[in-house]
Structure formats: structure tokens, C-alpha cells
Amino acid sequence: MFKIGIIGAGEIAQNHESEIAKLDDCKITAVCDIREDAAKAIAEKHGARVFTDYRDLLKTDVDIVYILTPPFLHKEMTIAAAEAGKHIFVEKPLALSYEDCVEIKAAVDKAGVKCQVGYIVGYNPAGDTARRLFKENKIGDLVVIWDKRMHSANILNSSLGTHKDWLTDKNKSGGHLLECMTHEVQWMLSIGGEVESVYANIQSANPNPNITADDNCWAILKFKNGGIGVLGTSWSCPINSMEKGILGTAGVIEISGRKVKMAKNDDEVQEVETVADTNMSKQAHFNKCIRENLKPFNSIDEAVYNIKVIIAMHKSSLNNEVVKL
Ligand SMILES: NC(=O)c1ccc[n+]([C@@H]2O[C@H](COP(=O)([O-])OP(=O)(O)OC[C@H]3O[C@@H](n4cnc5c(N)ncnc54)[C@H](O)[C@@H]3O)[C@@H](O)[C@H]2O)c1
Structure with missing residues (x-):
């Protein structure tokens, strides 16, 4: 126990x-x-x-x-x-x-x-199914992965003056990329693998001067395997939305909400049953990894690489340049 x-x-x-x-x-x-x-x-x-x-x-x-x-x-x-x-x-x-x-x-x-x-790769039926289909070579080699995640400014505004004030302070939360986009980066890296270079543009659209955390980022990742990733996330968009997809040389996989659709070239679109990789909670998985001496999903090595990519995005935006990793 x-x-x-x-x-x-x-x-x-x-x-x-x-x-x-x-x-x-x-x-x-x-x-x-x-x-x-x-x-x-x-x-x-x-x-x-x-x-x-x-x-x-x-x-x-x-x-x-x-x-x-x-x-x-x-x-x-x-x-x-x-x-x-x-x-x-x-x-x-x-x-x-x-x-x-x-x-x-x-x-x-x-x-x-x-x-x-605490990422959700391995526990997310739609995201994991899309990655699994891609790794099983169902749609050929990677052309592009896209991932758009839009949330409203309420996330920041409602934190001001509460115990969650840290979220609005860039020096405490790391701002939008480290707090929010990091999830999407984790999913993208789990498909695209190692990154060759990034170009990013980070914005602060919130007019409140007490909020120092940035709230928007759009980025292009070039993977070492030749594919690209297009990534956009926001904390200033009044309509919440999430869209993800993977285009390969022989087909496409799209995630919309909890549903995954796949179409191979010239085939009809098919809806795919979704199953998470672990099929258990993060907490149950971690116990199992300790007991059986396994490497957990979202290991420390992956988390360190995730931050390396995000810091490269910060540098890219600051200097308006493509940053090689
Ligand atoms: N994986 C996810 O989907 C997900 C979702 C939400 C938050 N998070 C992450 O979880 C972390 C916490 O977020 P949250 O939303 O729960 O924030 P929160 O502010 O609601 O909770 C943080 C808690 O830490 C306490 N705390 C602060 N300083 C402390 C100290 N020195 N010693 C002990 N306790 C202290 C605060 O009083 C507070 O109760 C963040 O890193 C956030 O990014 C992850």
C-alpha cells in the first residue's frame, strides 16, 4: 500500500x-x-x-x-x-x-x-488514438500536424485577487506557453518527435495592466523527420474551441471534440473508435510504474524536452527569428 x-x-x-x-x-x-x-x-x-x-x-x-x-x-x-x-x-x-x-x-x-x-498524453482517448493510427503507418509519412486550442480571457481575469493570482504573473506561471500551450506541445512532440527549429509569435492581448502573463501564441515547428507542426493557442478568445489533426502522405486523421475521423487517399471518411493508451488513470498508471519499475508516460525526459521547445519559442518571438534546437 x-x-x-x-x-x-x-x-x-x-x-x-x-x-x-x-x-x-x-x-x-x-x-x-x-x-x-x-x-x-x-x-x-x-x-x-x-x-x-x-x-x-x-x-x-x-x-x-x-x-x-x-x-x-x-x-x-x-x-x-x-x-x-x-x-x-x-x-x-x-x-x-x-x-x-x-x-x-x-x-x-x-x-x-x-x-x-501531469500531461494527458497516454490518458486521452482521442489524442492517443490519432497518434496510434499515425504510428501504425495508416496515413503514411508526416506532412503536417495542426493543433488549435482557444480559451477565453476569463481564465486570467477571474484569477486576479484570488489564491490563483499566480496565474496572471508571468514570473510565477510562465505565462500562456508554459501554463497552457505546453499540453499541446506535448501531444505534438509525441507524434512529430524531435524538433529541428521553431518560429513563434507571442502576444499579450489582455488590456489589464495587472496581468503580466502573455495570452496568445502561434508557432510553426519543423520536425527532424521533415514534417511540420502548426500550433495556436489563446486565452483571449470568447469562443472556446479545440481542433487537431494529422495530415500524412497517404491520408488524414482529424480530431473534433472526442471524435476521431480518418480518411485515406480516395477512401470515404471513417469514424474511429477511441481508446486511451493506458486505459487507466494517471494515478493508477504511476503506481503501476513504481511497482513494476516501468518508465511512466510523460516522463521527466519528455517534460524537459517540452520546456526546451517552449523556451525556443519564447526566444523566437523575442528576436523575430527562426530558432534551431
Ligand atoms: N494537468 C492539468 O490539466 C492541469 C489543470 C490545472 C492545473 N494544472 C497545474 O497544477 C498546478 C496547480 O494548479 P491549480 O489550478 O491547482 O492551482 P491552485 O492555485 O488552485 O492550487 C495551488 C495550491 O498550492 C498552494 N500553495 C502555494 N504555495 C504553497 C507552498 N509554498 N506550500 C504548499 N502549498 C502551496 C496554494 O495555496 C493552492 O492551494 C499548476 O502547475 C497548474 O499548471 C494542471
């Missing part, structure tokens, strides 16, 4: 808590938050201990730590958890700079603990 400690008892912790509660091979025994009431609300459901300093939680006998705090705290907390010998589930983004990610990875590798980062 794995003993689990949760650090950061905010919004995403509610989701992790309810998924962990469904599993019979682990138990939440410690919860930490600087907002003691938030920690208590989760801890009371599980008879867990409450902490307001994460370093005290790390001194307990928990086997796995869930780091669910804002991004600017991930580096310090993940390194401390690794040094304490705990397996680590850390929410995305791993950290705010490539150098910080490399430092975290060194600490995790040195400690020999498992680490999984």
Missing part, C-alpha cells in the same frame, strides 16, 4: 484526490498547503495529517509525493522530494526554465526515484 502525500491542495488537487481515492493500492496520509483550511478539507476525507510547510511533509514516511503547487514552486519542491527519496508526480509545467528542468532531472536521476509529469 503506497502512502501518498499531497503538496498544494488547490483546484487540480481535487481531481487527483478523487482519482487516488478510487484506487485500492494507495492511501493519502499527508496533505500540505499554506492555506491550512484547503489542506484540512482534503486530509479530513482520508484521516491524513495536515502540514503547512512541505518540508515537514517530506520528513514523514510517504512513498509518493504529488506536487500540485504553482509552477514557480515546482523546482524547489521536486528537488527536495527527490532528495528525500520520494517518488514524484509533479504537475505541468515541470519548471519555468530549461536550466531549472535540467537541475530537477539531475536530482531525480541521482535519487533513482520515479517521476511523472
Whole structure:
């Protein structure tokens, strides 16, 4: 029975808590938050201990730590958890700079603990099915992957003045690319593989001067295999929408909502049944990886590469140039 400690008892912790509660091979025994009431609300459901300093939680006998705090705290907390010998589930983004990610990875590798980062690749029936069809060579070689994810400015505006204020502060959240687009980058990299170069344009469309986080990015990735990725995400679009697709030399796969459609050249469009790669929750998968000594989906290596690509996008936008990786 794995003993689990949760650090950061905010919004995403509610989701992790309810998924962990469904599993019979682990138990939440410690919860930490600087907002003691938030920690208590989760801890009371599980008879867990409450902490307001994460370093005290790390001194307990928990086997796995869930780091669910804002991004600017991930580096310090993940390194401390690794040094304490705990397996680590850390929410995305791993950290705010490539150098910080490399430092975290060194600490995790040195400690020999498992680490999984909170992306949804492996748990997303539509996205995983599209990738699987592509990897099974159903539509030939990669021509282009596209991914558009649009959300409204309410995400930022409603965070101002609340405990989620960190989201609006570029130095704490990393802004739109590190907080939001990082998910889409993860899906795209899981299909396109290594990136040769990026060109990006990042905008701040929010008129509120108290919001320093940028809120729009459009980018073109050139993969080493010759394919390209076109990526656009927004936090200033009043209509929420998500569209994804993969065009190959012999057909196309389109994701619309939870549905996946495929058409090979000259064939009729067919709707495809969707199944996630793991067919289990992130939390169940992480337990299995620890027990069976497997590499988790969204491993630390992939998360470090994800941030490398995003930092290259920042550089590209800043200098208005194509950046080679
Ligand atoms: N995978 C996903 O789909 C997804 C979705 C939402 C959020 N997230 C990620 O989860 C992380 C947290 O996001 P959230 O929406 O839950 O934020 P949140 O602000 O709701 O929760 C963060 C919690 O951390 C606590 N905290 C802050 N400083 C702390 C400290 N020093 N010690 C202990 N606790 C501290 C806060 O009080 C708060 O309760 C972020 O990295 C975010 O990107 C991931």
C-alpha cells in the first residue's frame, strides 16, 4: 500500500484526490498547503495529517509525493522530494526554465526515484488514438500536424485577487506557453518527435495592466523527420474551441471534440473508435510504474524536452527569428 502525500491542495488537487481515492493500492496520509483550511478539507476525507510547510511533509514516511503547487514552486519542491527519496508526480509545467528542468532531472536521476509529469498524453482517448493510427503507418509519412486550442480571457481575469493570482504573473506561471500551450506541445512532440527549429509569435492581448502573463501564441515547428507542426493557442478568445489533426502522405486523421475521423487517399471518411493508451488513470498508471519499475508516460525526459521547445519559442518571438534546437 503506497502512502501518498499531497503538496498544494488547490483546484487540480481535487481531481487527483478523487482519482487516488478510487484506487485500492494507495492511501493519502499527508496533505500540505499554506492555506491550512484547503489542506484540512482534503486530509479530513482520508484521516491524513495536515502540514503547512512541505518540508515537514517530506520528513514523514510517504512513498509518493504529488506536487500540485504553482509552477514557480515546482523546482524547489521536486528537488527536495527527490532528495528525500520520494517518488514524484509533479504537475505541468515541470519548471519555468530549461536550466531549472535540467537541475530537477539531475536530482531525480541521482535519487533513482520515479517521476511523472501531469500531461494527458497516454490518458486521452482521442489524442492517443490519432497518434496510434499515425504510428501504425495508416496515413503514411508526416506532412503536417495542426493543433488549435482557444480559451477565453476569463481564465486570467477571474484569477486576479484570488489564491490563483499566480496565474496572471508571468514570473510565477510562465505565462500562456508554459501554463497552457505546453499540453499541446506535448501531444505534438509525441507524434512529430524531435524538433529541428521553431518560429513563434507571442502576444499579450489582455488590456489589464495587472496581468503580466502573455495570452496568445502561434508557432510553426519543423520536425527532424521533415514534417511540420502548426500550433495556436489563446486565452483571449470568447469562443472556446479545440481542433487537431494529422495530415500524412497517404491520408488524414482529424480530431473534433472526442471524435476521431480518418480518411485515406480516395477512401470515404471513417469514424474511429477511441481508446486511451493506458486505459487507466494517471494515478493508477504511476503506481503501476513504481511497482513494476516501468518508465511512466510523460516522463521527466519528455517534460524537459517540452520546456526546451517552449523556451525556443519564447526566444523566437523575442528576436523575430527562426530558432534551431
Ligand atoms: N494537468 C492539468 O490539466 C492541469 C489543470 C490545472 C492545473 N494544472 C497545474 O497544477 C498546478 C496547480 O494548479 P491549480 O489550478 O491547482 O492551482 P491552485 O492555485 O488552485 O492550487 C495551488 C495550491 O498550492 C498552494 N500553495 C502555494 N504555495 C504553497 C507552498 N509554498 N506550500 C504548499 N502549498 C502551496 C496554494 O495555496 C493552492 O492551494 C499548476 O502547475 C497548474 O499548471 C494542471
